[in-house]
Amino acid sequence: MHGTFEQNDLALGPLYKRVKTLLVEGLARGDWQPNGAIPSESRLAEQYNVSIGTIRKAIDELVAEKILVRQQGRGTFVAAHGEDRFLYHFFHIVGSDRVKHFPVAKLLSFKKVRADALVAERLGLTRNDRVIQIQNVLWLEGKAIEVDTIYLSSALFADLTREIFVSRPSTIYQLYQVRYGLNVIRTTERLRAAAARADEAAVLEIPEGAPVLEIERIAFTYSDAPIEFRVSRVNTAQHVYLNDLDRMP
Amino acid sequence: MHGTFEQNDLALGPLYKRVKTLLVEGLARGDWQPNGAIPSESRLAEQYNVSIGTIRKAIDELVAEKILVRQQGRGTFVAAHGEDRFLYHFFHIVGSDRVKHFPVAKLLSFKKVRADALVAERLGLTRNDRVIQIQNVLWLEGKAIEVDTIYLSSALFADLTREIFVSRPSTIYQLYQVRYGLNVIRTTERLRAAAARADEAAVLEIPEGAPVLEIERIAFTYSDAPIEFRVSRVNTAQHVYLNDLDRMP
DNA sequence: AAGTGGTCTAGACCACCAT
DNA sequence: TGGTGGTCTAGACCACTTA
Numbered sequence: 041m042h043g044t045f046e047q048n049d050l051a052l053g054p055l056y057k058r059v060k061t062l063l064v065e066g067l068a069r070g071d072w073q074p075n076g077a078i079p080s081e082s083r084l085a086e087q088y089n090v091s092i093g094t095i096r097k098a099i100d101e102l103v104a105e106k107i108l109v110r111q112q113g114r115g116t117f118v119a120a121h122g123e124d125r126f127l128y129h130f131f132h133i134v135g136s137d138r139v140k141h142f143p144v145a146k147l148l149s150f151k152k153v154r155a156d157a158l159v160a161e162r163l164g165l166t167r168n169d170r171v172i173q174i175q176n177v178l179w180l181e182g183k184a185i186e187v188d189t190i191y192l193s194s195a196l197f198a199d200l201t202r203e204i205f206v207s208r209p210s211t212i213y214q215l216y217q218v219r220y221g222l223n224v225i226r227t228t229e230r231l232r233a234a235a236a237r238a239d240e241a242a243v244l245e246i247p248e249g250a251p252v253l254e255i256e257r258i259a260f261t262y263s264d265a266p267i268e269f270r271v272s273r274v275n276t277a278q279h280v281y282l283n284d285l286d287r288m289p
Numbered sequence: 290m291h292g293t294f295e296q297n298d299l300a301l302g303p304l305y306k307r308v309k310t311l312l313v314e315g316l317a318r319g320d321w322q323p324n325g326a327i328p329s330e331s332r333l334a335e336q337y338n339v340s341i342g343t344i345r346k347a348i349d350e351l352v353a354e355k356i357l358v359r360q361q362g363r364g365t366f367v368a369a370h371g372e373d374r375f376l377y378h379f380f381h382i383v384g385s386d387r388v389k390h391f392p393v394a395k396l397l398s399f400k401k402v403r404a405d406a407l408v409a410e411r412l413g414l415t416r417n418d419r420v421i422q423i424q425n426v427l428w429l430e431g432k433a434i435e436v437d438t439i440y441l442s443s444a445l446f447a448d449l450t451r452e453i454f455v456s457r458p459s460t461i462y463q464l465y466q467v468r469y470g471l472n473v474i475r476t477t478e479r480l481r482a483a484a485a486r487a488d489e490a491a492v493l494e495i496p497e498g499a500p501v502l503e504i505e506r507i508a509f510t511y512s513d514a515p516i517e518f519r520v521s522r523v524n525t526a527q528h529v530y531l532n533d534l535d536r537m538p
Numbered sequence: 539a540a541g542t543g544g545t546c547t548a549g550a551c552c553a554c555c556a557t
Numbered sequence: 558t559g560g561t562g563g564t565c566t567a568g569a570c571c572a573c574t575t576a
Contacts, residue, residue, distance in 0.1 A: 054564060080542060091566045096543090104353070112543045113573030129534070229532040232525035233482035233500035251482035251500035256529075276481035280505075283478040283532060285378070303545060329561060340547045345562090361562045362554035 059088055059098040067107065067118060067223070068262040074120035074217050078108065081116070107225050121213040121224065130213065130227060132281045133186065133274060141180055142210075148175035148187070148243070150202040152194065159191045162258050162269040170194035174205065177243055185279055187240045191269040196220065213259070216268070222261050224268070230256040231281065234273070244275045253281060308337055309347040316356065316367060316472070317511040323369035323466050327357065330365070356474050370462040370473065379462065379476060381530045382435065382523060390429055391459075397424035397436070397492070399451040401443065408440045411507050411518040419443035423454065426492055434528055436489045440518040445469065462508070471516050479505040480530065483522065493524045502530060 052058060063078070072078045081099070085092040099116060102108040106129065109117045119125065127140045134140050155169045163171070171191050178186040190212075192200070197220060208215040216222040234254045241248040252273045259268040274281070301307060312327070321327045330348070334341040348365060351357040355378065358366045368374065376389045383389050404418045412420070420440050427435040439461075441449070446469060457464040465471040483503045490497040501522045508517040523530070 056564075082542085093567085094565060097564085099543095110543065111574085113541080113575080115542060115574095227534055229534070231480060231502065231530040231532065232528075233502040233523075234525075235500050251484050253480065253482040253502070274482075276483075279481075281480040283480065285476050285478070305545075331561085342548085343546060346545085348562095359562065360555090362556080362560080364555095364561060 055090055056094045056097040056101075059084075059090060059094060060101055062088070063098060063102060064107070064262055070221055072118050074118045074223060077115040077117050105225070119223075119225075121211050121217050123210055126211045126213065130224075132283065133180065133279050134282050135181060135279050143178040143180050143186070145188075145212075146177045146179065147202070147206055148177055150174050150205060155191070159269055162256070163191060163193055163266050165193060172197060172200060180279065183278070184244050184275075186272050186274045187243055189271045192267070196222065196267060222267050224259045224261060226260045226264075228258050228260075236273070236275075240273050244273075246275055246277070250275075250277075252276070255281070304339060305343045305346040305350075308333075308339060308343060309350055311337070312347060312351060313356070313511055319470055321367050323367045323472060326364040326366050354474070367472075368474075370460050370466050372459055375460045375462065379473075381532065382429065382528050383531050384430060384528050392427040392429045392435070394437075394461075395426045395428065396451070396455055397426055399423050399454060404440070408518055411505070412440060412442055412515050414442060421446060421449060429528065432527070433493050433524075435521050435523045436492055437522075438520045441516070445471065445516060465516065471510050473508045473510060473516065475509045475513075476506050477509075485522070485524075489522050493522075495524055495526070499524075499526075501525070504530070 066072065066078075078084070079087070081092050081095045084095045088095070099108060099110070103110055103116075106119055106125075109119050111117065123142050127142060131140065131143070133143075151173045153171060153173045155163065155165050155167060155171045157167055159165070159171060160167045160169060165171070170193075172194055174188075174190040174192070176188040176190065177184050178188060180186075204219070205215070209218065213224045216224060232254050233251055235249045236244065236246055236252045238248050240252065241250065244252070246252075253276045255270075255272040255274065257268075257270045257272070258266050259270070261267050315321065315327075327333075328336070330341050330344045333339075333344045337344070348357060348359070352359055352365075355368055355374075358368050360366065372391050376391060380389065380392070382392075400422045402420060402422045404412065404414050404416055404420045406416055408414070408420060409416045409418060414420070419442075421443055423437075423439040423441070425437040425439065426433050427437060429435075453468070454464070458467065462473045465473060481503050482500050484498045485493065485495055485501045487497050489501065490499065493501070495501075502525045504519075504521040504523065506517075506519045506521070507515050508519070510516050
């Protein structure tokens, strides 16, 4: 006979999946801050009236999805964005030395515009909705190697200004997290080869029409809600996009 | 007090990791065939003198790494290559409809050559070692969209001939698996944009110099031994490379 | 020393599949 | 019906961190 589950003992799938859902809901609600600890496994087992093994199995999955981080002897923490996580999970461009370096970003433009069909579709908005468009140049080892165009829903990022954006902490996802409570936990990317347009060719110091790698990225927070759409164009003459699949530590 | 472990109870890390190592060694040795079942969890628990929970934890990781596949009520099976697995884990090109289709491959050339510096490095060989070079064109929805150049060590694939290659089962990795006992379990890829050369431009029906997506892939079997090096050049005018990161079922 | 996560065990019951 | 994996529990001990 398994443990009772408060009032809510309806058969809605395995118990540990329901515990996992409760934890994700708590995270989405902001019950625990990024870099902060969630309650200990034994405390959660008491609160939810389930065994510690069930709690562990729920947390196991959240750790595998990189939403939580375990530290033996200290506790379990909400994954926060910083340079390490950025480099490890969200930045795939690497030079010939195969070592990942943190890029330097320089702002090109910050505008409020209307969503076109593509941006609306990717962000789950409708055409002509207000969006913020930000253009960045990324430098690596002294060279401009990537031009990013970022789109954010004005509804989600209502008070975001150019000043707030440029005075952000080191990563952009950190800004979303600390200022807007939006924790990017997953992305999908579409890659293709394209010809450099005149404007980006000038910035990247390559001939117009030279091949560039285009990366369309959608960043999601909890419950698969899209919060950022980004188009990157990368000069891959000296750098490559690294994709190590199915890697386990 | 935990269970004894045959003669081998030295402290070499967690018990379930040692069980996992034993299972991988068995797989590499060919103790169980692809698509065949490994012994049941209870049988393995007896054989290794370990509790069933420990066996499950070892298998859990191998399932997460897609080396094994569980089927409730039937057993646990060695992951085998087929069209499904190919599309799901090893083929990322998709048309505008976002639906994955299985490509049609046509052989362009089959040659025995010597490894140049790049091929040697990627396959862990030395320069001038004998390698097999195979060129393929991949068709999707009636269009030639990708030219592949595959390099295989002649030492590993000693008896491979053009005839054997063209009369293979549906996927190439299936051929490696059934004929050579080499199960591809992981790949790493490097992507960049490049300009189409004359030969590939003709095949892909695009202008010479048009941007193409280049994918350098190394395929590994157990214990991270490289068995195939492949360079793909893709016309991404109508197709994209899809990368869904950190996706859990 | 107290508290945390990490490992391991043992046993019960359930859901599913084959026969 | 018997065997398989899937879930859940309960308790012991270990390894690590912090105070």
